[in-house]
Amino acid sequence: MKKHRTSPTTDSRYKPARPFNADEFGRVRRILGGKVLFVQGDAAVAYGALLAGCRFFAGYPITPATETSEILSQLMPRVGGVCIQMEDEIASVGAIIGASRAGVKSMTATSGPGFSLMQENIGYAAMTETPCVIVDVQRSGPSTGQPTEGAQGDIMQAKWGSHGDYELIALSPSTVQECLDLTIEAFNLSETYGIPVILLTDGIIGHMREKVVLPEFEEIELTWRREPTKPKEEFQPFLVDSTKIPEMAIFGTGYHTYITGLTHSETGYPATDSQVDHHRLVQRLCDKIRDNRDRIVQVERDYSDGDKDTIGIVSYGVTSRSVNSAVKMLRQDGLKIDHLRLVTNWPFPEKEVAELSERANRIVVPELNLGQVYHGVREAVAGRSEVIPLWKTGGEMHVPHDIVELVKGGVK
Amino acid sequence: MSEPRHRLMDFVREEIMPHRFCSGCGCGTVLNAFTNAVEGLGLDSAEMVCVSGIGCSSWIPSPYFRADTLHTTHGRPIAFATGVKILRPDLTVVVIAGDGDVAGIGGNHLIHAARRNIDLSVFMVNNMIYGMTGGQVAPTTPAGVVTTTTPHSNVEPPFRVADLVVAAGASYVARWTTYHVFPLLESMQNAIKRKGFSFIEIMSQCPENYGRRIGLRTGIDFLKQFKEQALRVEKANGMSEEELKDRIVIGKLCDKERPEYVSELHRITREQVDKLKKEMGGAA
Structure with missing residues (x-):
């Protein structure tokens, strides 16, 4: 035919x-x-x-x-x-x-x-x-x-x-x-x-x-997935090198790739009964990001002179805009303010927050919810600083004055 | 001397055989018909993408059929296949999945894909039960049947899925059973050839988790019943609801040309690119 x-x-x-x-x-x-x-x-x-x-x-x-x-x-x-x-x-x-x-x-x-x-x-x-x-x-x-x-x-x-x-x-x-x-x-x-x-x-x-x-x-730099470097007969879709990131065979290029959400081995085929295969796969899915967290995590630091007894503010997203104004106002009043802005939310910038806690006695965390990044900050700070949340919901941003008052007052 | 090799083994992932289907299951028959259909059409499996969901029949292509294969989340194969087909209209994209997947949890994707008339072939294996999870009522289970989640009998009428897909606007719709293997095979070929949304409802058997509750203990028992229940669509036309009760209407339910979704999308893209070129005096 x-x-x-x-x-x-x-x-x-x-x-x-x-x-x-x-x-x-x-x-x-x-x-x-x-x-x-x-x-x-x-x-x-x-x-x-x-x-x-x-x-x-x-x-x-x-x-x-x-x-x-x-x-x-x-x-x-x-x-x-x-x-x-x-x-x-x-x-x-x-x-x-x-x-x-x-x-x-x-x-x-x-x-x-x-x-x-x-x-x-x-x-x-x-x-x-x-x-x-x-x-x-x-x-x-x-x-x-x-x-x-x-x-x-x-x-x-x-x-x-x-x-x-x-x-x-x-x-x-x-x-x-x-x-x-x-x-x-x-x-x-x-x-x-x-x-x-x-x-x-x-x-x-x-x-x-x-x-x-x-x-x-x-x-700018534009990246593209790594395509197979091995011949079709030898290629295994989830076999990785030291990067822990598999090469990706694109559909229609003759690799007969099998892709499943089931637990799979390096061949791509289901391995749902295998504790070893499952653990290896899931551990790698996490490790390929965790191993590279220093390359991935982006923060912006606006820190005061000196390296101790500061007041820290951790912010992200739209809330950073309110914080930027508040920081100016607080510095005019002579306060030593360290502003750490999280550009990356996940993986959580734990190391960067921990470093801040070496400088800051208190860390204020304003966010438009009832406590999310607050928890990550507390975990990273591990008791070294006092972590003070400033939560707000309802659709309006923080007014800089709210942040100033909280920082100056030191209590919620 | 090497062992003789079956002509269809090129279409099967030999390395993961034997398969996991239960004794008497209809899935093997569907895989058989499908591989024969593909071979008969002269298709190269490297130019095919098979997409399936979750359930026993999703294992027909995933992983047994040797093509690029996307084994998706439950109910979503048609949505995933839509993305594949738009990117690669030159590839043959086939969805094989069960009634729970396609008509239950994924019913919304089914009717919208039929409405759009996207060039996919969807082969829905209808065993009238959630077999993989042990025999729960499906949207295709006949009323009155006892299942593990309708222990006092099912009060819901079943979907007639093929009729639903005709009404939603598909180009090609047919219904066959695992008893009618050769017409099914031919119908699969016609479905793949027809540009537009093609749908075959394949009535199939699950002796293990459905048959044993309705007195059909083996695959053969089912096939005998399918043979008795089957009624050609040509004969069924004009018959009353009462006369059609407990019958399975088989044959081609529709086969028509309609504008195809991906071609139309790409036409828009071509027009817009050309328009831009003119506007920019060839600079684009």
Whole structure:
């Protein structure tokens, strides 16, 4: 019988993001217009994705993340990609995982309720070591909560949302510029480590307009997954070298790869009855991130002169903006303030917080929830400093004055 | 002298045989029909992606069929397959999964994929029970049947899944049983060839966790019953609900051309890229 192909439209064949070069980057830059833009955080995320080489997006409408979908629906076809709306968030993550395995950088964007729905498939991406980026524009929860209000209530869920043991990376931008920069970073990290990366923005930054400067091709680095270096007959999809990160055979390249969420051996085949295989796999999924935590973790330090008897503030995301103003006010009053901003939420910057606790007698942790990063800080501080939370919910940011009062008063 | 090799072994992952299906299970018959269908079409398994979910029948392609294989979370194979097919429309993407997976937990993805008319072939193995977990009621279990979670009899009417998929807009829909192996094989070939969403409901047997509760102890008992229950769609047309009670309507339920989702998406992309090129005077 004659050889048969199901899809005759060869000219529509999707171009993988792998040969991402200066020309393609330049084309995206031309589509985005000027070098300096004034846009929303949700838009900056979309632009960052296009510049990073993302060419597949699947999403489901949800406030306050919808703008990212809308902008990518507009622009993605223009750069040769595809942007689709799925029937729910579960399907959205499923589609981006399928697309990633078929050879493209892929992304979805959502908010709290959708992020909850995505958790099972995020665990699948972690277990199968599939690169993808999930943007969570956090809003007040639990449940439907305050759809139009920002919050920082998903920090713990980002790490612990799916069942079982795994590691992933979560980043918290605090400006619209960082929404763009960290989206590119999220793609690089997901491609390098073969994991889902979560970008934790929020309803405030997502909808806030700010100046954004687009990068030049030479200024940024774009990574791509390591493809098989061994011949097909010898290739084992989950056999790793000292990096503990497997090479990834893309579907349709002749490797007959078997990918499952079941516990699997190096061959990829199920090994569900083996305690040894399971432990080795799950330990490696964690180690490939933990071993590289110094390369992954990013923080920003704004410390006072001197190295002891300071007052520390640990902040992240949109809350850092209130803290920046408060720090200025407190320093004008002659106080020695150390501000540690966590750009990376996961893996938790434990070492950096511990170092701060060597300097600071007290550490204030303002966040838009009722206690999430607070717990990580307490664990890292291990009793060396007093840790004072400043929790706020309801959709409004901290007023700098609240932080100043707390720091000066020293008591809650 | 080397041992003679079966012509279909190229399509099977020999290294993980023997398979795990129970004695009398219908999954082996479906794997047999599927590998024969693929071979008959002259398809290269390197140009196929098989996607499946969780359940006994998901093991037909995952891991037994030798292609690129994505063994997904429960109920989601069609969603994952959507991403694969959009990226690689040149590959043949087949979903094989069970009734609990495709019509139960994943029912939403099924109807939306049919509505979009995405070029996937979905072969749903319907054993009318949650077999892998030990015999719980499924959305396809007939009313009145006793299962482990309907110990006082099932009060729900079953889904007629193929009819649902016809109504949702699929290009090609058929229903067969594991008794009708040759028509099933041919139907699989037609489903793969048909551009658009193709769906075959394959009535299959689970003697272990369903049959023993309804008095069908072996695979043969099931096949005899399928033979008796089967009624060609041509004959069934015009018959009353009452007359069709306890019958399995087999055959091709629809086969039509409709605009296909991935082609349409890529058409938009092509148009937008061309438009951009014009706007930028070829600079793009």
